[in-house]
Amino acid sequence: MLSKITVSPAPHISKAYSTRGIMLDVIIALSPAVAASVIYFRHHAAIIIAACVLVCVVTEWLCNVIRKKPNSLDDCSAIVTGLILALSLPPAIPVWTAVIGSVFSIAIGKMVFGGLGSNIFNPAMAGRLFLTASFGTLMTTWTVPATIDPGMPVISATETQAVTQATPLAWSKEAIKGKAEVQTVNRQLTASFLGNTGGCLGETSTIALLLGGLYLLLKRTITFHIPAAVLLSAFVCASIGFLLKSEAYISPLLHLTAGGMLLCAFFIATDPVTAPLSRKGKWIFGAGVGAVTMLIRMVGEYPEGVMFAVFLMNAATPLIDRFCKLKPAGGVPHG
Amino acid sequence: MANNDGKTLSPGNVLLAGLWRENPVLRLLLGMCPTLAVTAAVKPALTMGCSVIFVLLCSNIVVSLMRNLLKPHLRILMFTLTIATFVTIADLFLKAFQPDMSEALGPYIPLIIVNCIIICRAEACASKNGLFISMIDAFGMGVGFTLTLCVLASIREVLATGMIFERPVLPVAGDSGGWFVPWAAMGMPIGAFVTLGLLLAGVNLITRRGKG
């Protein structure tokens, strides 16, 4: 009679919410950005996104097969990694580059550490950084969006001869060196808000990312701490630069909308696996990401610093966690 | 070392120990700094390996010869002195006859002084064994080290530049229409760390298979 009875430690009920649910939420939240990228970059975007997602999924499956572990594809985290990686790639890169990036993301970024939950670094950013390090030229070649805004200068690279367009951030770098007008760049604000400018697939359209971020916040998939901290600290850093030397540094608003800042704030830095656990830790983490990004953007050699900043703070996460260790409500127990 | 394991201390055994069973890089994790630093290309890696073989051989010979005269407190000092001398000789030699390599390797040649392999072999083998065994041991260890370096360097050089020994092996994309786009990251620190990490993992896998 009792064959169906089971026993287990308390509690015996649980909230109907799973890892897969969280990942699906993120995928839903990314869909506006995916849509925007397809609108602006047409088939380039579609092909790269499809390739990244597919390769990520296949790589994870292969790794599990090699390790003789149960299949972990149904938590959908590989799809999220693939999407974020694809959205942070420039539209013009060849598909094989995206494939290498995806394999690196999943295999080295995630599976060698033991799969989901064990990775120290954000896998998608690992892939992107590896590609940046390996194929710098390809990773900084930006195609013109299908709906080009004539206000932005068109440049041609000397070696490839392809018609490309500089991103607002690349121009901001030129402006810092005094080789471009800050005003020209600042005029890109609207275009950057809509996404009608050169840049990585999913990073151009601010409004699509905001929509997705809002969805995540409303669904409580992420808490507001990290996005708020990232944006706030980036804004403060950019403002300092802007106020001190407005002829060299572009407007802080453009810094927030341009490049990967929003994608990072809502989707990359909030990756729970690689972010600190406690609230205080999240504030520190977010502030660090924002500040390092702005440091690299304004002082460093790379036009974009988001992936470095995220990576750096990922590395510091264990230390932050340790620093922000929670004290029990009732004080530290004796003995 | 195998001398107390009941195994016979045959020269072949000692040689093989250095090559695989106690390979300094892959099994003992010694001398990691040069392993990572000079393996962007095969040529400097080979040069480095040869320098290590030379220093290892010389220091082992010297230590083995005076192993019975060593006093406990001054032993390490004695080793250090010997090694530093031979490293300087190697450095001078390279500067004189291989100036390009000397420049490419830079301070990593003098850093052989603090390469754990050398002092480790002096301590573990040369100070306990006769001249012949010490020499064989030094040779085995040195060759093991060099081979590992070369393997690592060839992987990295091919992927980073499409070349081995600065000779093209993969058609590099460009004007001549090759298909291979070099992975610059392999020439950077990330390439060094990840390749060595995966190499070690592979070795672990093989040894475990062997045991199981």
Added chain:
Amino acid sequence: MATEIKAKLTFPGGVHPPEYKEITEDCAIEVMPAPRQLAVLLGQHIGAICKPMVARRDKVRAGQVVGDSDAFVSAPLHSPVSGTVKEIALQSHPVLGRAPAVLIETDIQAEAGKQPCPDRFNKDFDERQYSCEKICESARRGGLAGMGGAGFPTRVKIEPNPRLPKHLLIINGCECEPFITCDYRLMLEWTWQVLAGIRLAARAAQIEQIKIGIEDNKPRAIHAMQQAVDQSGQRGRIEVVPVRTKYPQGGERQLIRSLLGKNVPSGGIPPMIGLCVLNVATCAALAEAVVCDAPLTHRVVTVTGNAIVRPGNYYVPIGAAVADLIDFCGGLTERAAKVVLGGPMMGFAIADLSTPITKTSGALTFLSQEMITRAKYDRRVTPCIRCGRCLTVCPENLNPTKIAHAVKKNRLDLADQYYMSACIECGCCSYICPANIELTGYIKTGKILQARTKKKMPE
């Protein structure tokens, strides 16, 4: 009908599981006749395990002492019925596994069961006719123990202690666990008895100030208690305080935090900060013990869940087997998948249906398969993604995932660094975990392992 109440007082953390109280909240307390055989466990709660005071084939009366101990932290055991001692043998215990128990065969004439006596109390009750010593002595002789959870002997709690003077009595009427309604029914139906118990306890402990904390999802109970307090003219002394509905509001540490904003030291007890916390059921039992001189032999048990035919609140003799209760309630439905002694958050799942009811078991919950798996990925455990939800809900502000992982990897030192011992095992972290990790289970395991290593240390 009382109006809806929105309380503000609460504590940080906690979860909001579905309440399911509607299943039994309107079921009046019903007396269950004594079953053929009872098994009074000799170890019922925290404190020393009793020694049997009767022998095989002895005749016992209802209320006769069958087990006792000389230890300070202990309470005697009484036979709920008159009958014959059949045997003293090992019996399944919800916590200890197998523990010695006194098996009593009920006399035929005693089967009707003991009737409760709430009608002996009214607004004219005056606790001052009982001296402090008398109340304490009654509590001791009646075998009273906390009927909410751990079951700390009541006498020890209320007796004045010169080293730890108490200044406030907190009555816990929260009943935050889903499903359970026994305390709610007590406050509604036995209002006067509960109030009398509260006043007696305050007199024994020599406390002037009393606060009754009730969750705001029980407006009728709040109303009833408030009315009783008003009518008996105790308004200035006794305060009925609604607190926000949230699990584990009924944990004494959490209730104190909600009511006073104070923290009980980790691993400590409320008297350390001058408080005494009693459960409403304990108060009712105290009143009965002092006024009627009746020992604690019966208690109200909520039999509930979605896998039992006739859920309700029953007045059950302590020692009745779970199987007897199931029979009395019409049996299990087909869907039954789990039998939990206690509520679904902190209760003990039991496998052996001959396990007897103890003084501390306030509920018996029968859960169906759907209820325990829900939509959660078929209860498959996925890796921790460090989402931090367990940190947010932890009422003790701990880092459950870190502790659980440390225990999993057998790193007790690390678990200790993250204050494993401060965990109250409320189960919030396991409840919320999207990865389905049994965090509470691991922490509990870790505590057991820790205790083992500590015990082995002197060897």
Added chain:
Amino acid sequence: MDKIRFFLQQSWLLISASLVFGVLLAALNAQWEPRIKANEIAKFNRRALALVPEASTFETIDSEIIVDLGKGQKTHVEVKKALDAGGELIGWAFAVEGSGFADKIRLVLAADAKFEKLRGYDVLFSNETPGFGDKIKNDFFKNQFHGAPVKAYILNKIGDAKTIDDQIVAISGATVSSEAVVKTINTFLRQVQEALRKQGQIGNGQ
């Protein structure tokens, strides 16, 4: 006395070994030092010869040339005359140093006899990232300097690399290294020219 004996007993090996090693080192050094020096000169000459192919010898000038690196740092530059077989001055060559992307870079610069046009540069030593930064060794970039007037050069991302003027087109993907080269050349070139003019080694450019 006993102490000294004890000490000698303990450490005679060390002392004698240091003696032997010291002598060994010094001897080897004395043996090889000329070669090492020759190597260095040969390397410089090889690079310089590629820039000034007509030259047969490079002769170090006697006068001191000091270059201000900014921030109060100064360095000494060893400038050499390129002489053809007839001993006629046909150009100048000197080694300069600046910081690149990863490490220092050392370049050889060569100018024509009047120090008005650059004969180009070559890399003596660099540790730039393979695939990007080490493209400063490529002809595409180097040729832009060949024949360029001695001026402060401006690095651009856009432009025609074929025109020889003071506009230098950067290597795409390696802006840092390109910039480092241009910056290093800019730091030294004009100052050396100036110094040489002051010393009367070359005309004043009129």
Added chain:
Amino acid sequence: METVQVLLLAFVSIVIVNNLVFTKFLGICPYLGVSGRLDMAFGMGCAVTFVVTLAGIMTWMINNWVLATLHLEVMKYVCFILVIAGAVQLVEMYLRKFFPTLYESFGIFLPLITTNCAILGLCLFIDLWGIKSLLEATVLSFGAGIGFTMAICIMAGIRENLQLADVPDCLRGAPITLITAGLLTLAFMGFAGMIG
């Protein structure tokens, strides 16, 4: 003011941009060996910082004042290593004798340092870069120690987390540490070229 700026830049450069561990592969052995626990790593870092500062200053002085004047550059390596080894041993003995508590906290790491190539490496790099002022050499050597401490502490934090992770068997230990270190260098790549 300019000197201060130069020194500051030199410091930041050696700590972050040209970090010995991430860009020069120095000190990898202790980096892999002693980064298992944070407190050990921090102790090691402190000890290295102390010794490297001492060694940097001493070798700079010997190199520039003694060897350069005597034209005995050939003796450089021998002198460097003897100075480092001697200094380490003396400091260790001195600490053990006179500051036992300090010795307990980081003195145990001192013997490890002789074979730490970060120390000798830094001395050699200072020589190679042709650092001309003692002050700058001091700042550089101190910065190198701080950079090493930072790197090893970050790694220790990560490794403490990895102990609880489900790392494949064959990757456990050195391989995963190496891969993590590799990814870390990617993170620090962002600072490359920031300061010349």
Added chain:
Amino acid sequence: MPIFAQTTGMWQQAGLAALIMVGLGTGFALVLLIASIKLKVQVDAKIEQVYEVLPKIDCGACGFAGCSSYAKAVVSDPELLGRCAPGGSETANKIAAILSLSAGASSVPARAVVHCRSHTKDKEFYATYTGIPSCTAANAVANVQACKFGCLGFGDCVQACKFDALHVIDGLATVDYDKCTGCTACVKACPRNLIEMVPFTQEKMMVVACRSRESGKVTRSMCAVGCIGCGLCVKQTDLFSVDDNLARMAYDRYEPGPACETAMEKCPTGVIVYRGKNALPPRPAGEKPQAAKV
């Protein structure tokens, strides 16, 4: 005579070099010698011994800060043995020799014995356990399997064993006596205290593989191969005793003999078995008619 001049220069430099070297060497030798005498610190003799065997190159491969701290650690915790990569197995063996000598090599080797022989098919279960797969966790949840004393089979001991000497076979922890070293890690791991260190006076030991203190009737209802405390074995030899419904064996006095064999054969539930190297597989449960499940 330029050649002569050159040689003189060289010898001059060599002399200087040698002088500096000798100076340095002498100086350090002196300092170190004095220091090693003056600053000698008392250390545990065993640590010193272990330290002497170590390579003393302080490479840090063991995870400790140098050889001396490893020596200290390994003396206090022998489980750290074999961490010294440069020294290899040779050093490990030497350290083991130093450590085990003091542990007393004369006594009989102790080996782990699991006091239960109930495989999954022999046990009675009340319900399915769905919680954490660990014995400690399962033991805290009320009776999953009827017998409170039997092996839970989740393998806490398997995890604790560093020598791969324990395996769970059909729900019962089983010791591989070829690998067991008697380190007692499993004894500490078992939440039900089923594993005990038994002095192996013989190659194989006769043991009562049960810990159940339930009455005979209850034991039978729960397990096909539990000890029912019938006392038949006690009648054969005084090596056995029954206490609290459970037969026990005096291991220190055990010697194989016909009386023991008879006791083993007479046992109605077959709970008396051999354990050790080359131990015969125990009699299958239920072979005797009495041993049926109630």
